[in-house]
Amino acid sequence: MSSSRALSLLSRNGSRLSSTRGKAHFTFQPSTTLPAALQSMEKSKMNLMQSVNEAMRIAMETDDSAVLFGEDVAFGGVFRCSLDLQKKFGKDRVFNTPLCEQGIAGFGIGVAAAGATAIAEIQFGDYIFPAYDQLVNEAAKFRYRSGNQFNCGKLTVRTTWGAVGHGALYHSQSPEANFTHTPGLKLVVPRGPIQAKGLLLSCIRDPNPCIFFEPKILYRLASEDVPTGDYTIPLGQAETVRAGKDLTLVAWGTQVHVALEAAQMAKEKLSVDVEVIDLQTIQPWDEDHVVESVQKTGRLIVTHEAPISSGFGAEVASTVQKRCFLNLECPIERVAGYDTPFPHVHEPFYLPTVHRVFDAIKKSVNY
Amino acid sequence: MALFARQIQSLRGPAALATQQVRLASTEVSFHTKPCKLHKLDSGPATSVTLNKEDALKYYRDMQVIRRMESAAGNLYKEKKIRGFCHLYSGQEACAVGMKAAMTDGDAVITAYRCHGWTWLLGATVTEVLAELTGRMAGNVHGKGGSMHMYTKNFYGGNGIVGAQQPLGAGVALAMKYREQKNVCITLYGDGAANQGQLFEATNMAKLWDLPVLFVCENNGFGMGTAVERSSASTEYYTRGDYVPGIWVDGMDILAVREATKWAKEYCDSGKGPLMMEMATYRYHGHSMSDPGTSYRTRDEIQEVRKTRDPITGFKDRIITSSLATEEELKAIDKEVRKEVDEALKIATTDGVLPPEALYVDLYHNTEAQAVRGATIDETIVQPYKTSADLLKAIGRA
Numbered sequence: 085m086s087s088s089r090a091l092s093l094l095s096r097n098g099s100r101l102s103s104t105r106g107k108a109h110f111t112f113q114p115s116t117t118l119p120a121a122l123q124s125m126e127k128s129k130m131n132l133m134q135s136v137n138e139a140m141r142i143a144m145e146t147d148d149s150a151v152l153f154g155e156d157v158a159f160g161g162v163f164r165c166s167l168d169l170q171k172k173f174g175k176d177r178v179f180n181t182p183l184c185e186q187g188i189a190g191f192g193i194g195v196a197a198a199g200a201t202a203i204a205e206i207q208f209g210d211y212i213f214p215a216y217d218q219l220v221n222e223a224a225k226f227r228y229r230s231g232n233q234f235n236c237g238k239l240t241v242r243t244t245w246g247a248v249g250h251g252a253l254y255h256s257q258s259p260e261a262n263f264t265h266t267p268g269l270k271l272v273v274p275r276g277p278i279q280a281k282g283l284l285l286s287c288i289r290d291p292n293p294c295i296f297f298e299p300k301i302l303y304r305l306a307s308e309d310v311p312t313g314d315y316t317i318p319l320g321q322a323e324t325v326r327a328g329k330d331l332t333l334v335a336w337g338t339q340v341h342v343a344l345e346a347a348q349m350a351k352e353k354l355s356v357d358v359e360v361i362d363l364q365t366i367q368p369w370d371e372d373h374v375v376e377s378v379q380k381t382g383r384l385i386v387t388h389e390a391p392i393s394s395g396f397g398a399e400v401a402s403t404v405q406k407r408c409f410l411n412l413e414c415p416i417e418r419v420a421g422y423d424t425p426f427p428h429v430h431e432p433f434y435l436p437t438v439h440r441v442f443d444a445i446k447k448s449v450n451y
Numbered sequence: 452m453a454l455f456a457r458q459i460q461s462l463r464g465p466a467a468l469a470t471q472q473v474r475l476a477s478t479e480v481s482f483h484t485k486p487c488k489l490h491k492l493d494s495g496p497a498t499s500v501t502l503n504k505e506d507a508l509k510y511y512r513d514m515q516v517i518r519r520m521e522s523a524a525g526n527l528y529k530e531k532k533i534r535g536f537c538h539l540y541s542g543q544e545a546c547a548v549g550m551k552a553a554m555t556d557g558d559a560v561i562t563a564y565r566c567h568g569w570t571w572l573l574g575a576t577v578t579e580v581l582a583e584l585t586g587r588m589a590g591n592v593h594g595k596g597g598s599m600h601m602y603t604k605n606f607y608g609g610n611g612i613v614g615a616q617q618p619l620g621a622g623v624a625l626a627m628k629y630r631e632q633k634n635v636c637i638t639l640y641g642d643g644a645a646n647q648g649q650l651f652e653a654t655n656m657a658k659l660w661d662l663p664v665l666f667v668c669e670n671n672g673f674g675m676g677t678a679v680e681r682s683s684a685s686t687e688y689y690t691r692g693d694y695v696p697g698i699w700v701d702g703m704d705i706l707a708v709r710e711a712t713k714w715a716k717e718y719c720d721s722g723k724g725p726l727m728m729e730m731a732t733y734r735y736h737g738h739s740m741s742d743p744g745t746s747y748r749t750r751d752e753i754q755e756v757r758k759t760r761d762p763i764t765g766f767k768d769r770i771i772t773s774s775l776a777t778e779e780e781l782k783a784i785d786k787e788v789r790k791e792v793d794e795a796l797k798i799a800t801t802d803g804v805l806p807p808e809a810l811y812v813d814l815y816h817n818t819e820a821q822a823v824r825g826a827t828i829d830e831t832i833v834q835p836y837k838t839s840a841d842l843l844k845a846i847g848r849a
Contacts, residue, residue, distance in 0.1 A: 155675075155677075156675060156676060156677065159676065159746070159747075162675075180677060180681065180682070182643070182646035182674075182682040182683065183613055183614070183643040183644060183646050183647060183674055183682065184646050184647055184648060186648050187646075187648065210611075210612070211612065211613075213612075214614075214647075214648070214649075249534075250534035250535035251535060252535050252536070252597050252599075253596075253597075253600070253611065254599070254611035254612060255535070255536065422810065422811060423811075423814075424810060424811050424814060427595070427810055428535075428586060428594060428595055428596060428597040428600075429586035429594045429595075429597075429804055429805070430805075430807065430809060430810040433807045433810050434810060
């Protein structure tokens with residue numbers, strides 16, 4: 085029996101299909117506030133690709149042992165993130181690997197274990213699976229199984245992430261939940277250029293193996309004034325991007341911008357004040373920050389592009405229900421991708437767009 | 452670049468040889484092809500091949516269809532009617548058409564994402580291919596797969612992840628051997644994929660169990676923008692199977708490809724196990740439509756190959772010079788092909804898209820309709836249709 089509600093939601097998304105084909109399903113919202121330390125720094129307009137480039141440049145300038153490798157990074161990379169880095173740092177520090185993700189990950193673990201800072205690029209997050217064994221069984225467990233005698237903390241894996249509008253099955257996936265089930269790894273997803281630069285530098289300098297997921301749709305689309313100096317944003321800290329008192333909306337990466345749009349819509353149409361939190365670090369995630377917010381608002385929605393079942397939203401929901409049980413005014417909602425492979429032409433129906441998030445907000449406040 | 456200079460040089464030599472022909476009968480001609488390089492083999496495919504008129508016209512037509520179809524796809528992409536990823540086969544036609552010419556009923560093929568030509572050759576219509584690229588219902592997979600995921604009977608696709616198809620091919624070959632079929636599984640991959648660990652694993656299993664699999668490397672000189680010398684410690688891809696014998700074939704000469712594939716098939720069918728083949732070929736377009744293809748090679752190089760090694764014009768010259776075909780006959784074929792592709796284009800640009808329910812068909816094979824979680828905020832939806840076929844029937848497009 086099909087749900088007419090489902091179909092009406094789907095067709096509402098669908099009627100936007102013809103008019104928005106080719107446009108992103110969200111508008112990038114630049115950060116309006118900066119941490120105190122960064123406010124006085126000189127700034128320059130940069131997009132995500134440039135801020136990632138900056139972070140790597142600074143990392144390699146300040147750490148002689150840092151090397152960058154991956155498919156096509158030498159000429160600048162397929163998204164231009166490593167532009168001019170080989171020119172600046174030389175072929176022995178920035179070099180191409182053949183097409184072998186498992187090899188890249190394993191090789192990176194070795195480089196890191198031997199004491200050099202390894203920045204390994206996996207061109208698309210969808211291709212990270214041949215490397216999955218190396219990352220889960222080797223990188224995550226090296227320190228543990230050697231009683232701290234060895235570790236590959238100097239490894240940072242950078243990979244692209246998320247829907248891009250036309251990526252279909254194998255250029256759109258958000259694989260973070262495949263790794264959150266693995267203790268030993270740190271996982272980070274930035275929402276924009278300012279965060280990307282600071283978070284990537286933190287990952288590179290963090291003495292634990294990190295996977296840094298770069299939302300590919302934001303590479304050129306997200307542009308803002310980014311501090312030009314050497315700065316880091318701490319890992320394991322979430323950020324409240326929009327304050328509110330009625331409902332907590334948690335997201336990361338591209339979805340933060342969808343959340344912000346939904347929050348604005350909720351304010352205008354429902355007079356509901358939504359607090360939007362960007363987790364930034366998915367593992368370890370800032371539980372206290374989210375819990376404090378839900379204790380204030382009494383309502384929680386988590387939203388992500390990845391399929392709903394066992395998406396990271398499940399972990400957040402479960403933890404919050406335990407810690408905030410008596411604070412909750414309504415059930416915790418998750419607005420996520422459907423439990424299907426990422427589709428080809430049906431992408432606009434699949435994505436958790438602003439309409440679906442708004443619908444969840446409406447349902448939560450009316451519970 | 453140096454590799455290409457060398458390749459071009461070495462081909463100019465036997466060009467004279469290649470045009471030698473002997474008229475055997477009024478509609479059959481014999482040609483010489485470039486000899487194949489051999490790895491761990493005492494003898495290889497013949498360098499003298501015969502061609503009759505019927506086959507000549509068919510091969511010409513097949514290659515032209517692929518060339519035209521890919522051109523049309525390229526144009527559709529530029530018009531933004533195809534989005535996402537689109538990898539064109541132009542320049543490599545002789546490989547597909549030559550191998551198909553040697554295939555028999557029951558042989559299987561699996562390849563990577565440069566698959567439009569193969570899909571058509573193995574049974575799909577031009578409409579099905581182009582409409583799949585534009586994501587319409589008339590598409591080979593009704594728009595669910597897109598450029599990289601097209602299938603026909605005994606053609607296992609169309610694969611997006613580099614190298615993933617290699618062990619799959621070995622598995623298909625195992626099934627053939629188990630069923631005592633006299634067939635092979637042609638498992639294609641590129642020079643970039645030759646460095647995937649999976650190939651090494653698949654090759655070992657194939658040789659260990661004597662599986663009838665042809666590992667065929669379509670070496671077009673570049674893995675995206677990386678020239679073979681920069682990615683591979685050994686660029687002799689036909690030797691990379693080590694303990695598996697190999698053949699290097701001039702992939703721009705359809706007759707050489709056909710002959711080599713025939714020979715390879717006999718080898719496998721006789722139970723001797725797998726063979727590795729390397730087709731030395733070239734692609735005119737970039738890696739995909741997002742790649743202009745000129746930042747890692749010169750336009751001169753591309754023009755040079757078009758002028759001296761193009762598989763279609765090379766073949767055309769041969770069959771006209773040997774009087775197997777006339778200029779008029781070939782022009783008539785060109786016209787017909789253009790018409791076929793144009794008609795397909797019409798459908799590909801006007802047909803409708805599958806309705807939203809298609810998002811969750813073809814998930815599982817299940818007797819009960821599957822509950823799909825998250826279809827609305829907290830409601831689950833039970834699949835109204837379980838397969839694309841059911842959905843198409845329901846909307847009258849069966």
